[in-house]
Amino acid sequence: MVAPLRVGIAGLGTVGAEVVRLIESRASALASRCGRPVRVIAVTARTKAKKRSLDLRGIAWAKDPHQLAENPDVDCLVELIGGAGEPALSAIETALKAGKSVVTANKALIAKHGLRLAKAAEAHGATLNFEAAVGAAIPIVKTLREGLAGTSINRVYGILNGTCNYILTRMEKEGLSFDECLKDAQRLGYAEADPSFDVDGHDTAQKLAILSSLAFGTKVAENAIYVEGISSITPEDLRAASDLGYRVKLLGVAVRTAKGIEQRVHPTMVPKSSSIAQVMDVTNAVTVDGEGIPPMTLVGPGAGGAATASAVVADIADVARGVRVSPFGRPVEQLRATEKAPMERHEGGYYIRLMARDFPGTAAAIATRLAEQKISLESIVQRHPNGVDLARSGGKASQVPVILITYATHEDAVYRALKAVQRDKVISGRPQVIRIEKN
Amino acid sequence: MVAPLRVGIAGLGTVGAEVVRLIESRASALASRCGRPVRVIAVTARTKAKKRSLDLRGIAWAKDPHQLAENPDVDCLVELIGGAGEPALSAIETALKAGKSVVTANKALIAKHGLRLAKAAEAHGATLNFEAAVGAAIPIVKTLREGLAGTSINRVYGILNGTCNYILTRMEKEGLSFDECLKDAQRLGYAEADPSFDVDGHDTAQKLAILSSLAFGTKVAENAIYVEGISSITPEDLRAASDLGYRVKLLGVAVRTAKGIEQRVHPTMVPKSSSIAQVMDVTNAVTVDGEGIPPMTLVGPGAGGAATASAVVADIADVARGVRVSPFGRPVEQLRATEKAPMERHEGGYYIRLMARDFPGTAAAIATRLAEQKISLESIVQRHPNGVDLARSGGKASQVPVILITYATHEDAVYRALKAVQRDKVISGRPQVIRIEKN
Numbered sequence: 001m002v003a004p005l006r007v008g009i010a011g012l013g014t015v016g017a018e019v020v021r022l023i024e025s026r027a028s029a030l031a032s033r034c035g036r037p038v039r040v041i042a043v044t045a046r047t048k049a050k051k052r053s054l055d056l057r058g059i060a061w062a063k064d065p066h067q068l069a070e071n072p073d074v075d076c077l078v079e080l081i082g083g084a085g086e087p088a089l090s091a092i093e094t095a096l097k098a099g100k101s102v103v104t105a106n107k108a109l110i111a112k113h114g115l116r117l118a119k120a121a122e123a124h125g126a127t128l129n130f131e132a133a134v135g136a137a138i139p140i141v142k143t144l145r146e147g148l149a150g151t152s153i154n155r156v157y158g159i160l161n162g163t164c165n166y167i168l169t170r171m172e173k174e175g176l177s178f179d180e181c182l183k184d185a186q187r188l189g190y191a192e193a194d195p196s197f198d199v200d201g202h203d204t205a206q207k208l209a210i211l212s213s214l215a216f217g218t219k220v221a222e223n224a225i226y227v228e229g230i231s232s233i234t235p236e237d238l239r240a241a242s243d244l245g246y247r248v249k250l251l252g253v254a255v256r257t258a259k260g261i262e263q264r265v266h267p268t269m270v271p272k273s274s275s276i277a278q279v280m281d282v283t284n285a286v287t288v289d290g291e292g293i294p295p296m297t298l299v300g301p302g303a304g305g306a307a308t309a310s311a312v313v314a315d316i317a318d319v320a321r322g323v324r325v326s327p328f329g330r331p332v333e334q335l336r337a338t339e340k341a342p343m344e345r346h347e348g349g350y351y352i353r354l355m356a357r358d359f360p361g362t363a364a365a366i367a368t369r370l371a372e373q374k375i376s377l378e379s380i381v382q383r384h385p386n387g388v389d390l391a392r393s394g395g396k397a398s399q400v401p402v403i404l405i406t407y408a409t410h411e412d413a414v415y416r417a418l419k420a421v422q423r424d425k426v427i428s429g430r431p432q433v434i435r436i437e438k439n
Numbered sequence: 440m441v442a443p444l445r446v447g448i449a450g451l452g453t454v455g456a457e458v459v460r461l462i463e464s465r466a467s468a469l470a471s472r473c474g475r476p477v478r479v480i481a482v483t484a485r486t487k488a489k490k491r492s493l494d495l496r497g498i499a500w501a502k503d504p505h506q507l508a509e510n511p512d513v514d515c516l517v518e519l520i521g522g523a524g525e526p527a528l529s530a531i532e533t534a535l536k537a538g539k540s541v542v543t544a545n546k547a548l549i550a551k552h553g554l555r556l557a558k559a560a561e562a563h564g565a566t567l568n569f570e571a572a573v574g575a576a577i578p579i580v581k582t583l584r585e586g587l588a589g590t591s592i593n594r595v596y597g598i599l600n601g602t603c604n605y606i607l608t609r610m611e612k613e614g615l616s617f618d619e620c621l622k623d624a625q626r627l628g629y630a631e632a633d634p635s636f637d638v639d640g641h642d643t644a645q646k647l648a649i650l651s652s653l654a655f656g657t658k659v660a661e662n663a664i665y666v667e668g669i670s671s672i673t674p675e676d677l678r679a680a681s682d683l684g685y686r687v688k689l690l691g692v693a694v695r696t697a698k699g700i701e702q703r704v705h706p707t708m709v710p711k712s713s714s715i716a717q718v719m720d721v722t723n724a725v726t727v728d729g730e731g732i733p734p735m736t737l738v739g740p741g742a743g744g745a746a747t748a749s750a751v752v753a754d755i756a757d758v759a760r761g762v763r764v765s766p767f768g769r770p771v772e773q774l775r776a777t778e779k780a781p782m783e784r785h786e787g788g789y790y791i792r793l794m795a796r797d798f799p800g801t802a803a804a805i806a807t808r809l810a811e812q813k814i815s816l817e818s819i820v821q822r823h824p825n826g827v828d829l830a831r832s833g834g835k836a837s838q839v840p841v842i843l844i845t846y847a848t849h850e851d852a853v854y855r856a857l858k859a860v861q862r863d864k865v866i867s868g869r870p871q872v873i874r875i876e877k878n
Binding site for chain 2: 297
């Protein structure tokens with residue numbers, strides 16, 4: 001049998017410990033699948049003394065990630081430290097420069113320094129795998145990098161953050177506010193004490209930056225992404241969306257347009273009948289639209305120790321088999337730059353919820369302002385807050401919600417129309433605007 | 440740049456023509472993704488004279504698949520002839536024995552002769568890729584073979600036949616009979632003139648045999664699969680299933696049990712909330728349950744020229760990149776034999792629909808027979824045919840449907856109980872029994 005692949009693991013948290021366990025318990029299956037054994041020969045973590053339900057006998061302890069990366073006995077460095085900077089960055093760079101292959105689950109690092117690391121990998125004939133960085137065990141990196149090599153991709157979009165999907169699911173099912181659901185998510189460990197990285201869309205943006213590069217051959221560029229979080233979404237929006245046949249999801253969307261690749265993260269109305277709309281709670285999903293073929297959707301756990309470790313070990317298995325693919329599917333020098341999506345020129349349908357002052361002609365005034373901007377309406381619903389149609393309620397409420405769904409239009413036209421409506425003083429408060437994504 | 444991969448294509452039907460077109464139109468992207476150009480240098484098809492909207496200038500014409508396989512200029516044979524036997528079989532074998540890599544979309548051939556071909560590939564250091572054989576562009580072969588190498592799989596199941604799913608979808612939505620929907624499917628080109636291969640479950644079985652081998656490391660063995668088609672399903676079953684929170688799908692299921700790998704194809708009740716239940720019309724889907732991780736579902740087009748060609752070109756790209764993986768994920772000699780699932784020992788929940796003679800005590804008699812076999816009931820519904828509960832209808836009908844849902848039990852217990860019920864003469868006709876698969 002061929003010599004074993006000797007693995008060094010940096011980081012022994014939930015995922016790291018699970019990777020050590022999987023490689024141990026799946027030893028014979030892995031050897032069979034890879035044509036050679038896979039062995040963990042060295043590890044490192046912040047504290048050696050910590051109690052771990054892990055048998056580390058026979059495995060060397062490196063004093064730090066850097067030492068592990070330099071260990072000449074290590075063929076493959078597995079980085080599970082996390083964080084967009086040190087010590088992960090230089091440990092990976094050291095390993096790649098020594099020609100060692102690297103497997104990482106570190107989405108922030110790949111989003112920020114992926115190109116630099118991919119260049120180092122190329123220059124030294126090493127492999128850099130990061131399946132676990134996006135959607136944990138969902139094989140979306142492999143699918144975009146290898147499985148769809150023969151297909152021109154028009155759009156890739158997905159639910160990439162379990163925290164946001166959990167909050168939106170509970171808001172919809174139970175009619176609760178964003179704040180209430182966020183608190184519950186924190187209590188259950190689905191959201192961090194500082195939830196902004198998740199709920200403001202930045203986690204989704206980092207993952208989208210990676211998927212976009214794999215799908216379109218563009219440079220990974222988190223700052224080219226328009227980002228908007230879910231904190232402004234209300235239970236009223238979810239109810240109105242549902243009545244109109246939609247559901248609201250935080251999507252990361254990368255789409256080929258005449259102006260280039262548009263990358264954006266924002267709350268999105270999706271048709272209830274779409275695959276992506278069925279994805280509930282902390283589950284993740286990614287849909288890929290390939291040229292000439294119906295959409296393909298991959299659904300599964302987007303986080304969790306076992307799911308993440310599964311993807312890490314699959315990446316290690318590819319290293320053991322000698323599979324050599326460019327980290328982003330193509331040589332770094334062939335990746336194209338992208339510019340930030342000019343959202344004012346975004347084209348699509350819109351959901352608009354306004355609080356209209358309740359006097360005759362309000363709806364007409366609003367509709368006129370939209371018509372002036374050549375915006376066609378798919379539907380307009382004006383309802384008494386308790387759900388009774390205004391016409392039948394005798395018009396007693398001092399303000400009533402008006403819900404509009406537009407056909408495809410430009411975003412700047414929507415905002416011009418809404419400004420005119422505000423000048424007309426027929427609405428109070430800030431209009432709620434949610435983009436619609438058709439499948 | 441490295442020398443191009445020289446491809447020979449046997450079969451120029453919808454898929455073959457699309458593969459030629461894709462390799463041509465995606466030439467630069469493919470070269471970038473593979474690190475070398477991919478070029479079609481020779482083709483063959485039944486008739487050379489046939490009009491094709493395809494530019495074959497500069498491409499050699501081989502007189503038959505065998506000649507193409509022997510052509511020393513061809514590095515990779517792409518077999519798109521179809522059929523479980525000749526000439527596909529010996530063309531592939533000839534190519535593999537000459538050390539050429541082979542890509543095929545031929546599910547029947549891989550199901551019947553996959554092991555023999557995989558052995559030939561191993562013996563001559565060649566690659567045998569067949570992503571398109573199951574679920575067209577859905578990357579389920581790659582996912583099971585590579586993406587889940589680190590995970591012990593407990594169950595893989597899916598909707599693998601678009602014809603059956605189309606028929607069941609229309610039956611459910613429109614309350615039509617199986618025969619009516621089949622006729623429509625034939626008219627629309629979704630079903631063959633002789634539909635038995637699809638509707639009797641054999642197409643699903645061939646695909647399941649392949650997936651099962653990839654997932655569990657077993658020998659591909661179509662004859663180890665219990666197979667039951669959808670022709671006995673009635674609109675009444677679909678309506679009753681829906682009322683109880685289920686939907687009926689033709690599933691291929693391979694599951695690890697204490698007695699070995701159980702492989703079966705049959706109409707199955709799945710919870711409406713499951714990902715697989717959302718899959719409608721001709722769409723395919725596969726769910727994989729990995730040890731310790733939530734289910735993962737891949738949804739997409741299971742057929743069609745462009746979708747199939749997409750998978751074929753991705754397989755060719757892997758060959759061009761030099762990716763070398765055992766055809767079934769492990770060396771053939773390490774694949775284990777499986778025995779046919781003894782369905783009488785199958786454990787699971789059951790849906791049972793009986794036409795009960797309408798006199799007092801019928802339901803009690805049925806329930807008693809089930810209790811004698813230690814079968815617990817999740818629900819029992821006895822209804823007047825027009826939907827009015829029997830109790831309130833005054834019991835006027837001469838026979839009434841009784842729907843039972845059991846908790847997990849053994850299949851032989853179910854059939855013993857139903858035999859006793861038949862002996863009691865409280866029902867007429869044949870009981871309908873549909874297995875339930877929980878997610």
